[in-house]
Amino acid sequence: MLPHLFRTEYRKIISVLVRHYGFEQLSVAEDIASDTFLIAAETWGIKGLPEHPVAWLYTVAKNKSRDLLRRNAVFNEKLRPALKAELLANPETDIDLSEENIKDSQLQMMFALSDPVLSIESQVALTLRILCGFGIDEIADAFLTNRETINKRLFRGKEKLRTAHIKIGLPAAEEINKRIDAVLTSLYLLFNEGYYSSSQNSVLRKDFCLEAMRLTGLLVENEQTNNPRVDALFALMCFHASRFDARTNENGEIIRYDDQNTELWNDELISTGHYYLNKASRGKELSRFHLEAGIAYWHTTKNDSREKWENILQLYNQLLCISYSPVGALNRTYALSRIYGKQAAILEAEKLGLAKNHLYHVLLGWLYTGVDQDKAKEHLNQALIYAKTETERIGIRKELAQV
């Protein structure tokens, strides 16, 4: 119960507090939020769960922040000059933990944490920490790095938020459309971090995806922030998430698309994806999220027709024309092989110039299988050299054994 509440309520308390006090007091807000949960853990451990745990948490958070204002001299000295006039006039001003304000505060926090002055890495780390309530260890695990690196990233990000005087607030209506792409990119990265991470902790990876979807959902629901790109990104996430359980085995190893058990695909998420992809098509806009959602949609169709792969190929063609990525280039080549055969795809693949990418060699290993076994082995051995994690190497060794 408590870990779950921590995940859902921590970010709300922080967002509201930061909206109230400003980013200058981010660490104070973090302290208040952490203290609140500490008190909850102690009290609930002894007395059992209160009747309304969430309300209980909010009351404690409110009291904590009021106490800090009233009693803590050091805090007062630091905070007083920075506080808004109306707060000084009435230090009892309550922290507003209404549902409305919580939603607004989180939305505003999303825009602030995607401010372009922050490095992309900091954006994602701060979003994970502040808006999703993930622990340092969990973030480090997902990024396949250590605590120190993540701590540094967070520290630098927070410094930047302070020194650059980032204001928490929704940009002006005409600014939103411009700024929202940074927010979408950061949510897209957050989702991908969960979806593609080679971390073996699949529960954690799924949580990342769900959190990204929840935050994107806030943008979808809000009239000011909703636009066709937002809907397209949400559709993309639904389609991807629908295959989440089918794409890894119990050891966290990736199961190839063709070998996935389609019984495990989640029909409800697929139909939610349909709804939002349709909604995203209301204008003329065709963003990368539209194209990627289209690709993801075709991947959720179970009938392995030529039409399916033709559509996937054309969508990849369009996607690559507006936004190149090595993974996109490799996936395009895979789709090409499904229509024009392995030989044709090998010719295209060898032009890609990705010889240091292990996935490039995995693809060529697959393309050469049944065409030239020696070449297939050669490429899979190359893939072993360039693979970055043990999970990847285990997968490649399995392929090698089958050639």
Add this chain to the structure above:
Amino acid sequence: MNEFLLIFRRDLQSSEMQPSPEQLQNMMKKWQNWMGGIAARNKLVSSGNRLSNEGKVVKPGDVVTNGPYVEIKELIGGYIMISAESLEEAAEISKGCPILTVGGSVEVRAVIPMGT
């Protein structure tokens, strides 16, 4: 990497032909596959533009004529920008252009980099 402009010229007569929807669909697929292949090598600098058949030519002495095609047999249909190691590589890439299958041609021109 150097940048090259690929100018697509199509034969005026073939551009006046009325292709069937299937032929159009097929042609579009060929173009998308060719451009997608360039983009997959991260060598597409700009998808450029397709040009309408309509146009005017302005000459000295306030002379404006309708259409650029009075004296020529070929018509510029569009252009893209790519990056390549050399003019030879750019020409090699151009060999896959679908315009060549309908009597058109590709002119490959190196872009002179602007001083920074």
